[in-house]
Every structure is written in C-alpha cells, then in structure tokens.
C-alpha cells in the first residue's frame with residue numbers, strides 16, 4: 001500500500017515546506033483542492049519541479065468539463081488527477097480521455113456519494129479510471145459519530161482498486177491496508193502534527 005500526503009494548506013510556500021518535510025516518507029504528494037484554488041495550476045508545476053521523483057496528485061475534484069480540466073492539470077505536471085465520482089458519466093469519461101492522452105491516471109473521488117456507493121464505484125471503474133478514492137471529506141468527518149469503517153467496508157465489497165481518505169491516523173492505517181486499499185491518503189494526521197516528518201515516517205512504518 002502506498003502512502004499519500006495531502007498538502008491541505010492554502011499557500012504554495014507552506015505546501016513546499018510540508019512536501020520537503022515529508023517527501024522521503026511518502027509515495028505520492030497531493031495538492032489539496034484548497035491549494036489549487038488558492039494558488040492555481042502553477043502550484044502543480046512547482047511541486048513537481050521540487051520533487052520530480054514523486055508522483056504528484058492534483059485533487060481537482062472536477063465536477064464538469066472533465067476532459068478540459070484534467071488536461072490542464074496533466075499539462076501542468078500532475079501524474080494523477082481527480083474527477084468527482086458523483087459527476088455526469090461524460091465528465092468522468094472526458095477526464096479518462098485526457099489521462100489516456102497524457103499516459104497518466106485519473107482517480108474518481110467518491111466524496112458525497114453515500115447511497116449505493118458500491119454500485120457507483122463499480123460503474124465509474126468501468127469507465128476507465130485507474131482507481132477510486134473512497135472518501136469522507138473534512139465536513140463529513142466533523143459530524144458526530146463519524147467512523148472510517150463504512151469506507152473500508154465499501155472498499156472490500158466493491159472488488160476494484162481503491163484508495164481511502166477520511167481522517168486516517170496511526171490507529172486506523174493498519175485497518176485500511178487490511179481492507180485492501182492500494183493507497184492510504186493522510187492529510188490532517190501529518191499536517192497538524194508538531195513534527196510532520198516524524199508523523200509521515202510513523203505512518204509509513206505501520207504499512208507492511
């Protein structure tokens with residue numbers, strides 16, 4: 001299982017610092033959606049230039065114009081780009097077409113898909129995405145009674161390649177791997193730690 005750090009900060013200098021602190025312990029550097037919105041697509045270029053040996057994940061969360069938006073992110077240097085799993089099928093297919101053009105990967109972010117999630121995961125997988133991200137966003141995580149378990153259950157059941165994002169910590173990362181995830185995405189557990197490098201290293205050490 002790969003480890004992906006989500007650089008969920010709003011300024012490029014902060015993202016470059018967090019990337020520098022954590023890169024040696026992670027496989028994938030994710031530009032979070034707020035960072036892309038604040039700094040634009042040039043932020044993708046800057047992170048890739050600083051870490052050419054790492055996979056760079058642009059969390060575009062594209063909801064429309066899939067081919068155009070994915071094309072822009074790939075052209076800026078992204079290796080993986082997200083499209084919303086809840087988007088129109090043609091939006092997903094458009095992003096996949098851009099991925100094929102660039103020889104790169106598209107990930108369907110399943111955030112906000114709650115009802116019949118397994119069925120939608122299987123549908124978007126057939127549209128050619130490389131894997132799905134089964135994801136509870138920050139607002140969903142803040143609701144009382146939130147548990148990552150439902151994400152893991154759906155991953156097991158879906159039978160397609162998947163990543164998990166939803167407040168992964170040192171306590172939950174082993175269960176994420178046991179569920180069969182190919183990537184564990186960690187944002188807050190690394191970003192909010194006193195020592196982000198140590199937090200990333202500790203998470204990586206828990207992956208067998």
Ligand SMILES: O=C([C@H](O)CO)[C@H](O)[C@H](O)COP(=O)(O)O
Nearest residue numbers: 006137165166167168186187188
């Ligand atoms: O994608 C994310 C969220 O929607 C904000 O953009 C986060 O990067 C993702 O949820 C991982 O962060 P944590 O949940 O804090 O681990």
